[in-house]
Amino acid sequence: MKSQRLDKFLSSQTVYTRTDISKLLWKRKVSVNGKTVRDGEFKINPDLDRIEVSGREIKYRENMYIVLNKPAGYVCATEDKNDPTVIGLIPEELRRKDLFPAGRLDKDSEGMVLITDDGTLGHKILSPKNHIAKYYVVKLAERFGENYERLFREGITLGNGESCLPAAVRCCPDSENIAFIELFEGKYHQVKRMFAAVENHVEKLVRIQMGGLEMHAGIGIGECMEILHNDVEKLLKPTRFDEVFSSFSEKFSSYWINKL
Numbered sequence: 001m002k003s004q005r006l007d008k009f010l011s012s013q014t015v016y017t018r019t020d021i022s023k024l025l026w027k028r029k030v031s032v033n034g035k036t037v038r039d040g041e042f043k044i045n046p047d048l049d050r051i052e053v054s055g056r057e058i059k060y061r062e063n064m065y066i067v068l069n070k071p072a073g074y075v076c077a078t079e080d081k082n083d084p085t086v087i088g089l090i091p092e093e094l095r096r097k098d099l100f101p102a103g104r105l106d107k108d109s110e111g112m113v114l115i116t117d118d119g120t121l122g123h124k125i126l127s128p129k130n131h132i133a134k135y136y137v138v139k140l141a142e143r144f145g146e147n148y149e150r151l152f153r154e155g156i157t158l159g160n161g162e163s164c165l166p167a168a169v170r171c172c173p174d175s176e177n178i179a180f181i182e183l184f185e186g187k188y189h190q191v192k193r194m195f196a197a198v199e200n201h202v203e204k205l206v207r208i209q210m211g212g213l214e215m216h217a218g219i220g221i222g223e224c225m226e227i228l229h230n231d232v233e234k235l236l237k238p239t240r241f242d243e244v245f246s247s248f249s250e251k252f253s254s255y256w257i258n259k260l
């Protein structure tokens with residue numbers, strides 16, 4: 001990678017403004033390879049130099065990709081007047097400018113949210129054309145109906161007359177009211193409205209996988225994990241419902257049945 005100015009590097013890799021950076025430099029908080037640097041124009045090479053701010057290393061990332069296990073009560077937005085946002089849950093070391101949630105979960109929903117500053121990837125994940133599946137585990141108020149698999153496969157018509165793309169759904173093994181569903185689109189409250197259309201009610205909804213990337217079981221509710229290149233590729237990988245469902249059933253379905 002080419003050399004670049006220290007202040008420009010810090011601006012692209014952190015949430016600090018130009019003014020914050022000037023202050024940090026002036027207060028001797030910035031070091032390059034262990035030596036304090038106060039000149040923002042100082043040239044660094046991110047591949048070779050170790051840059052620290054207040055003792056914390058700032059590693060170069062062209063883009064940042066974070067998986068968050070969203071708790072209920074947070075909104076998927078960058079700012080909100082009334083509610084805390086998912087962006088507020090990102091720890092300082094992963095924060096930088098322009099992060100946004102790629103796709104929405106409702107305020108009361110939980111689970112996997114991708115947060116990134118890569119607009120192109122965000123768009124790819126959300127566009128139904130790219131066929132990136134999202135997988136949800138859902139607790140229903142009533143029993144899972146015998147006709148649900150067929151009705152979802154044929155395409156549900158929502159209460160307002162809107163049609164949904166065909167979707168796959170199954171009842172989780174050893175349960176009567178925990179469903180596993182695959183969607184390729186993201187209409188407003190879609191899962192809840194699909195089950196309302198078959199006269200059921202979603203009591204709880206957790207997203208557990210996007211494309212070929214499962215949410216790591218070690219990410220606690222409200223916690224984040226940075227994902228690197230290989231995992232970003234998994235996100236974009238086409239998946240097959242039967243394979244994802246059988247792997248889920250083997251590994252996690254009893255976990256979810258107890259948890260939901």
Ligand code: URA
Pocket residue numbers: 104105106107109188189190191192193205
């Ligand atoms: N469908 C819903 O109804 N809610 C979500 O949060 C996600 C999908």
